[in-house]
Amino acid sequence: MNKPPKSKVHDPRKLGWMKGFPPPHDKVIRFAEKSFYAWPQLRWSLSHIDELMPTKRVWRGPGPCRELPQRPRVFDDAMIVTLNGTELCWGDALEQSYTDGLLVLHRGEVVYEEYFGAGAPDVRHIIQSANKSFVGILAESLIYEGKLDADALVPVIIPELIDSAYSDATVQQVLDMLIGMEFYEDYLDPESEIWRFHRATGMSPPSSMNQFELVADVLPKVKKAGRHGEAFAYREPNIFVLGWIVRRAGMQDLTTQLSERVWQHIGAEHDGYYIMDPGGAESSSGFTLRDFVRFGELVRTGGAIESKQIIPAAVIDKVLRGGDQDLFAKAGYKTLPGWSYKSQWWIRHLADRNCAVARGAHGQVLYVDPENELVIGRFGSAPKAPSTLLDDIFLPMLDVITDRLS
Amino acid sequence: MNKPPKSKVHDPRKLGWMKGFPPPHDKVIRFAEKSFYAWPQLRWSLSHIDELMPTKRVWRGPGPCRELPQRPRVFDDAMIVTLNGTELCWGDALEQSYTDGLLVLHRGEVVYEEYFGAGAPDVRHIIQSANKSFVGILAESLIYEGKLDADALVPVIIPELIDSAYSDATVQQVLDMLIGMEFYEDYLDPESEIWRFHRATGMSPPSSMNQFELVADVLPKVKKAGRHGEAFAYREPNIFVLGWIVRRAGMQDLTTQLSERVWQHIGAEHDGYYIMDPGGAESSSGFTLRDFVRFGELVRTGGAIESKQIIPAAVIDKVLRGGDQDLFAKAGYKTLPGWSYKSQWWIRHLADRNCAVARGAHGQVLYVDPENELVIGRFGSAPKAPSTLLDDIFLPMLDVITDRLS
Numbered sequence: 001m002n003k004p005p006k007s008k009v010h011d012p013r014k015l016g017w018m019k020g021f022p023p024p025h026d027k028v029i030r031f032a033e034k035s036f037y038a039w040p041q042l043r044w045s046l047s048h049i050d051e052l053m054p055t056k057r058v059w060r061g062p063g064p065c066r067e068l069p070q071r072p073r074v075f076d077d078a079m080i081v082t083l084n085g086t087e088l089c090w091g092d093a094l095e096q097s098y099t100d101g102l103l104v105l106h107r108g109e110v111v112y113e114e115y116f117g118a119g120a121p122d123v124r125h126i127i128q129s130a131n132k133s134f135v136g137i138l139a140e141s142l143i144y145e146g147k148l149d150a151d152a153l154v155p156v157i158i159p160e161l162i163d164s165a166y167s168d169a170t171v172q173q174v175l176d177m178l179i180g181m182e183f184y185e186d187y188l189d190p191e192s193e194i195w196r197f198h199r200a201t202g203m204s205p206p207s208s209m210n211q212f213e214l215v216a217d218v219l220p221k222v223k224k225a226g227r228h229g230e231a232f233a234y235r236e237p238n239i240f241v242l243g244w245i246v247r248r249a250g251m252q253d254l255t256t257q258l259s260e261r262v263w264q265h266i267g268a269e270h271d272g273y274y275i276m277d278p279g280g281a282e283s284s285s286g287f288t289l290r291d292f293v294r295f296g297e298l299v300r301t302g303g304a305i306e307s308k309q310i311i312p313a314a315v316i317d318k319v320l321r322g323g324d325q326d327l328f329a330k331a332g333y334k335t336l337p338g339w340s341y342k343s344q345w346w347i348r349h350l351a352d353r354n355c356a357v358a359r360g361a362h363g364q365v366l367y368v369d370p371e372n373e374l375v376i377g378r379f380g381s382a383p384k385a386p387s388t389l390l391d392d393i394f395l396p397m398l399d400v401i402t403d404r405l406s
Numbered sequence: 407m408n409k410p411p412k413s414k415v416h417d418p419r420k421l422g423w424m425k426g427f428p429p430p431h432d433k434v435i436r437f438a439e440k441s442f443y444a445w446p447q448l449r450w451s452l453s454h455i456d457e458l459m460p461t462k463r464v465w466r467g468p469g470p471c472r473e474l475p476q477r478p479r480v481f482d483d484a485m486i487v488t489l490n491g492t493e494l495c496w497g498d499a500l501e502q503s504y505t506d507g508l509l510v511l512h513r514g515e516v517v518y519e520e521y522f523g524a525g526a527p528d529v530r531h532i533i534q535s536a537n538k539s540f541v542g543i544l545a546e547s548l549i550y551e552g553k554l555d556a557d558a559l560v561p562v563i564i565p566e567l568i569d570s571a572y573s574d575a576t577v578q579q580v581l582d583m584l585i586g587m588e589f590y591e592d593y594l595d596p597e598s599e600i601w602r603f604h605r606a607t608g609m610s611p612p613s614s615m616n617q618f619e620l621v622a623d624v625l626p627k628v629k630k631a632g633r634h635g636e637a638f639a640y641r642e643p644n645i646f647v648l649g650w651i652v653r654r655a656g657m658q659d660l661t662t663q664l665s666e667r668v669w670q671h672i673g674a675e676h677d678g679y680y681i682m683d684p685g686g687a688e689s690s691s692g693f694t695l696r697d698f699v700r701f702g703e704l705v706r707t708g709g710a711i712e713s714k715q716i717i718p719a720a721v722i723d724k725v726l727r728g729g730d731q732d733l734f735a736k737a738g739y740k741t742l743p744g745w746s747y748k749s750q751w752w753i754r755h756l757a758d759r760n761c762a763v764a765r766g767a768h769g770q771v772l773y774v775d776p777e778n779e780l781v782i783g784r785f786g787s788a789p790k791a792p793s794t795l796l797d798d799i800f801l802p803m804l805d806v807i808t809d810r811l812s
Binding site for chain 1 (some may be wrong): 424427428429431433436437438456457458459460461462463465468469470471488528620621622650653654659675676682684685686687
């Protein structure tokens, strides 16, 4: 796990980023200089991505927001035993996992809602790769409606990928991250594929203002390595291929599809946003924590709200049944024993139930446990990206919350 | 006036900007290369600024939108005689003034609503300098509440401006654009003050990614020329000084103040947005046309909605009484004889009434005629910026609309 700094000098409220009219020069956070992704600026930036980058909004529709009923419960006295055996009180566990917000819905009621760092009820936090799970739901909905064939080879839908790793991959293999590919992820080499990729998606500033390479230019160059369908391998290009597939099959951008299929129906309080890349394609998205858990609640209830089916129940069932645990095990995630991956969701298989989890870099989690009528949403801004670094604290927290409520 | 191109090759629907997943390279519009502000890309860009630049949203609040009642009237058979004597049919007048949308509210009911180009009911168009009039209302509200002294010298509120043109200017002189200043507006010289200014405000891409000059760095360098209070002079720095004043006096950014004072109370259908500059300050804003006229309707009704006072009636009265017509005349606007300027609103003084007008580059207009219970909102994307170039067609259109409804 991350060793927390001894002091709270990373707290954005204390550091005063972007405060004042104008803020002092050394308190300015800008996209151009990449300071927005430096530490500890990151603790502010992840809650203000739309003020740093171009976005397109996910419209909530014209209706009123559906209030979340309140039934507060106390968790402050809980003790957390981390995966490596350390005892932490509730407050320390929240702080040491760099929490920006935590919201627990039980039977559709808010039993816990607290914000830290730059978090607040009306602040939209980037959900990073938790967005993959949103796109997974869109893709599975298209499959259910017969607009997308899960067994089709990718080039049938995206001919541009005929000479890439995806030439003989199926849509379902992309959804399940079972693609064998070469992908050079050396973050220390600015010319490595991962950086070219981040620049093309607009998630990293270009080397020069005139650089111009779209994701659609980079993806066809991804080369195959090994065989598809033999091991879970969590690789960024897959979600961009999936987004491309969903746009082509749904004949609309992800923003519009997510708004029309989901956001206009869940009583959302706020519009969401998608970060727009220079080619007009979406990368990750941002939402308020309350709206994030509203989406989780839709998954928990099998896709229905007040007897109105928003997402087909079969789609939710397919996700919750999970994927192949043996293929998942090959990826070697020590904190996730017995888990699987299905349609862009991480699936936790327990003795008596399955839980669906959306996970994003720096501490974004949406945890759905239908058996226990439980949805937990968490935003964070940890200094390091990998979600696994926070599992040590957060997975035991999930279980403490679950125990208290069941 | 602009000579319209003979063909409709500038119609963004026909040119296919940013269409397809992905769009072809030559149909991509990007902020970085300034193609977004080239012609005819501009016809698409002004309706998609938030997808090109960082923004902060003007929240509409959690409530339902207040539907605008419909009472359609026919205008298509109207003939327009332009200021230079040309006869145009209604459709040609709309097209030759590069209209993206036109909405007429009479007694609070929609009598005309049409969209063209990249316009649509749910599309947020940048309102350019029409935003100045919004900020004017915020400033006058603060003055009314005693939080801002109209007669105070600017450096009392913004000490940073003590050595600038604003050292001996009053807040009201800034509001009324009566500031004598040197401001080198040579658009052909990239080092001229106007370009430094546009780069600092984030409205123009920086020369390099590492360039870093805030508006608050540029404004103190604006030098005085002549005397204040002697002539109307419409200069960009004034609105940025005013924004700075409103932020300091209101102790919140413009986004929050506009949301809390106005947008949460007018039954808006959509959030608006402010373009955020690299120092966290707002420049211009964008809204849907329906929400734009909802704001106009608030001005028309003296700041009240259904007997609830949203903006003080005295603020609206002060604006509508207008400014000094003699001082205005010195600026030499040929299309605006007898007009004045008050608190960031252009005031049309007619024999029997005053009308308040918000105007923005490339054809944005919000026209409020309380005497005739009329509000007209217009979005446009004309090739050239000056509003006066469209007056030739649009002022006679206003009068045709007024005549038909009264």
